[in-house]
Amino acid sequence: MLLECLVREGVECIFGYPGGVTLPLYDAMYDNPIRHVLVRHEENACFAAQGYARATGKVGVACATSGPGATNLVTGLVDAMMDSIPLVALTGQVPTKLIGSDAFQEADTFGITRSCTKHNYLVKNIHELPEVIHEAFYIASTGRPGPVLVDVTKDVFQGQVHYTPVTSIHLPGYKVHADGHTGQIRRAAQMMWEAQRPYVYAGGGIIHAGAHQELRELVEILDAPCVNTLMGLGAMPSNHPNFVSMPGMHGSYAANMGMYNADLLIALGVRFDDRVTGRLAAFAPHAKVIHVDIDPAEIGKIRNADLPIVGDVRRVLQKLNPVLRELEPSMAARNSASRRAWWSQIRAWKEEHPLTPATSSTEIKPQHAVAEIDRLTRGEAIVTSDVGQHQMWSAQFIRFNHPRLWINSGGLGSMGFGLPAAIGAQFACPEKTVVSIVGDGGFQMSVPELATIASHGLPIKIIVLNNGYLGMVRQWQELFYNNRLCSVTLDSFPDAEKLAGAYGFKGRTIEHVHELRPALEEAFAENGPYLLNIRVSPTENVYPMVPAGGAINEMVLAQPQPVAVP
Amino acid sequence: MLQTISVLLENKTGALMRATGLLTARGYNIESLTVAKTLDPTLSRMTIVVDVEPRLRAQVIKQMNKLINVLQASDLSESPSVTRELLLLRVRAAAEEGNNGPRTAILKEAEIFGARVVDSSVEGFALEVTGDTEKLDEFIDVMRSYGDIEVTRSGAVAVSLDPKKLRLSPPVPRGAEPTTVNVES
Known part of the structure; x- marks a missing residue:
C-alpha cells in the first residue's frame, strides 16, 4: 500500500535502513521496482536523500525504523529544514x-x-495512509520546500487494503503565495531603474x-552586478561577466564592498543569514531593499524590506522582466x-x-588543491562538501556554471554531510562526475558510507583536504581565543590506500606539490x-574573513603577520 | 506588554503542540492558553496570552500562519477585541450560630462583581465570575479578606471585533501546483 503510493509519486529511489517494525515494508519492497539503497547509518540516509533532492529538485526519500532509526534521522531533517530541501522521511x-508502553525501540518520533x-x-489507521503520503509529497515539494516525516505503525504496514486513488x-x-503582487512588481521595476548602485543578492531560492x-x-537587462550566496552558487554561471562572487563571512572583498555600498539591494530567494550580513547595523546601510521570497515570514525577519514581494521567485521574475524591458527605453x-x-568601482x-588561491612550492596549500579540482571539473561537476574550511575554499574557488552542482550543508552546517550527499547525487545523476571534497574531520564522521560507495561501485571522487585539524575551529x-588550541588536533588518520x-x-595519500596534479588526474580518470x-598545509586559514559580529566592509583580508617582540 | 494571539486551527493530534511549540522554541512562557472546538467540530479556536518582545510579534504570527494545521493566526493585542476570563473560587466562611456576618458580606460582594453562587455549604461558598483580568484580580483580593480561598482561572478567551476575512486554500487535484493565495485583493 505504502509502496503503491510512492510509485504513484514517481519515487525511484529510497535511502534507508531496515529494522524490526519496518520489516513488513521491506518484505513488500522485495517485489517492488523502487530501488532501495542500504546506507550504513540512518543519518546518512537523510543526507543521501538530500543529495538526491539537491541534485535534481525532486523529493528525496529516506526510510528508517522506529526508535533509534528515527532519532538518527533528526540531524538530516533539521538540515533539510534549514536549507529548504524537499524530503519525505518514512x-x-x-x-x-x-x-506509550515503552515498547522495544519505541520513541515519540512524532x-x-x-x-x-x-x-x-x-x-x-491504514485508511489514512494514501492521503497522508500524497499530502506529504505535496507539502515537501510545494511552496518553500522542506522535510515531511510520516511515522507509520507496524500494524499499518501489515494491513492489506486496496489502494483507492487519491484524486x-x-x-x-496550507497557504502558498506564489504569484507576486503585480503593483509591487511594477514598483520594483521602477526602483531598479532609478537606482544608481543596484546590486543583485541571489540565494538558494533561485535554485529551488x-x-x-x-x-x-x-541581471542582463539591468546590467547589474550579482552575488550568489553559499546556497545560491550556480544560480548565476560563475563565468558570467556580471557575477561578482559569494558575499559574507568568507566572501570576496568585491562582493562585500559591493553589498556595503549599494543603494539598492535586489534580494531574491535569500534570508539575510547572519553569515552573509555580519553586524546588521553595518549591512548595506545605504541600500533600499527589494525582497522577493515565497515565505512571507522571511520578509522583514532580519532586514526590513522597503519593497516586499511574496511569491515564487521564478514567477515573480517572469512578470518583472517584461516590465523592466518596457521601462528600459524611458x-x-x-x-x-x-x-x-x-x-x-x-x-x-x-x-x-582578487580571490586568488594561495600556492606554495614546498607544501600543498588547500586552496591550491581546490583550484586544481576546479581546473579538472571546469564548472560542470557535482561537488559536495562537508562543513568547515574546505567548504569555504570550495565555495570560493570552484566555479559552477549551472545550478544544482554545488551541494553542501549551509544553514545547519552538519559535518559528515558531504560523503552521503555525494552518494545521493550520484544515484540521481549516474552520468555526472561527482566529487566530494571533505575535511579530515567530517570524513571520519561519514567513513561507514565508504561501504555503500563500494557495494554500488559509485565512481565518487572523495578528496580529503587533510590538515590534521578541525581547521575552522582551530582558526577561531x-x-x-588567543591561540589556545583545545581538542582540535586530529593526529590519527587512516592510511588512505x-x-x-x-x-x-583505490586510494592514495599525497603530500608534495608536484604530486597534486597527477594524483587528481589519476583519481578523475578512475572508473570506480x-x-x-x-x-595540506596544516595552519592555513580562510580569508577574507568577517569576524562574527563584524561589519562586512571591515574584512580581515589575510593572515595577520606576527609582530616582532622587541 | 502581553500579546493575545487568536488561532483558528484544525482539531487534529499535534496541532496544539505545533502552535505552542513555536513559542516555547523561542523561550517564551505561555501566560494562559484556552482551546476548544468551534461551531465546525473539525476546527478549534485557541487563545494564547504570552509575553513576546515587541519586535518579534509579527514574526511569531507569520510563523504560526505557516503551520499546515493553522487556518488563521491573528494578533488581538493590536486590534479591537474583547477578552474575558472565567474564575471559579472557593471561599471558606463557616456558618456560625447567631452570627452570619461574613457570609452575608461575601454574598453582597459577589453580587457587586456579578458573581454567581455555584455551591453553598456550611464551610463556605463556591463562586463563579467572569470578566477581564483586572476585575478578576480585584475579586480575588476582596474574597481573600474574608477567609481562605482556592482559585481556578480559565485563562483568557478573546474575540476580535474586527473580523478578518478567512482565506482558505481550496482542494487541488493531485499532481497539480497549489492554488496561489490571492495577494492582489
Missing part, C-alpha cells in the same frame, strides 16, 4: 496498541520531529524555484553614468583584492570510486 513506529520538519504525521489534496490551512534563467535575464539612460561608475575592488581558537583497499577500491587524501 519511519516505522511500534504497533498502535503498544504506543513529538521529537515536530519542530524539525515542515510538517509531520503519525499514521495509526485531490485538501489542506485548507528553477529561476536561474530568469535571474540571468534580469528610464535606462537616466542613471547610466552613475551605473558605469558603479561598475568601475566594483572592478576596482575585484582587482584590489587561533584568532579569537589501505582504507580504500579494505573496501576494494577513488579516495585521495591530500596532506
